[in-house]
Amino acid sequence: MVNELLLLKARAKSEGGQIAVFFIDDNFAINIKRTKIPAARHYRPPAPKCNWVAQISANLLRDEELVDLIAASGGKWVFIGMESIDPTNLADVNKGFNKPGEYAAVLQRLAQRNVYAITSFIFGMDNDTVGVAGAHP
Numbered sequence: 001m002v003n004e005l006l007l008l009k010a011r012a013k014s015e016g017g018q019i020a021v022f023f024i025d026d027n028f029a030i031n032i033k034r035t036k037i038p039a040a041r042h043y044r045p046p047a048p049k050c051n052w053v054a055q056i057s058a059n060l061l062r063d064e065e066l067v068d069l070i071a072a073s074g075g076k077w078v079f080i081g082m083e084s085i086d087p088t089n090l091a092d093v094n095k096g097f098n099k100p101g102e103y104a105a106v107l108q109r110l111a112q113r114n115v116y117a118i119t120s121f122i123f124g125m126d127n128d129t130v131g132v133a134g135a136h137p
Contacts, residue, residue: 005050020051020076028054032066053077053118059097061106071113078110079118086132089125 005021012019029035051074058080061067070078084090085100110117123133 009050023054029056051076055079058106088127
């Protein structure tokens with residue numbers, strides 16, 4: 001996969017363009033060890049990087065080394081399905097591993113490495129009340 005990305009980057013450069021890749025995977029880093037090994041092996045600075053985006057759960061972004069490797073390997077954006085700030089709603093949709101109290105730390109960890117978070121929330125869940133879109137922890 002890494003070789004293909006580098007070929008795409010070389011092609012874009014030769015044609016005067018740019019490239020970014022979106023890894024379409026429900027959770028790109030679900031197996032953290034599998035994710036870390038290629039990143040560590042192929043993206044040691046000053047290796048060329050290809051900017052990329054992937055969906056990664058907030059709970060996996062607690063791992064400082066993983067976030068370091070994301071940034072070092074060209075990860076510029078991470079899509080995070082935070083879903084809700086209400087633990088009951090999260091449990092209702094089998095997302096109890098999301099911890100709203102950790103959202104700020106996860107976002108700060110990414111920002112410190114110049115990785116942008118694209119977050120998503122679901123409004124209108126069974127436990128939501130009027131004004132939930134303006135609420136914050």
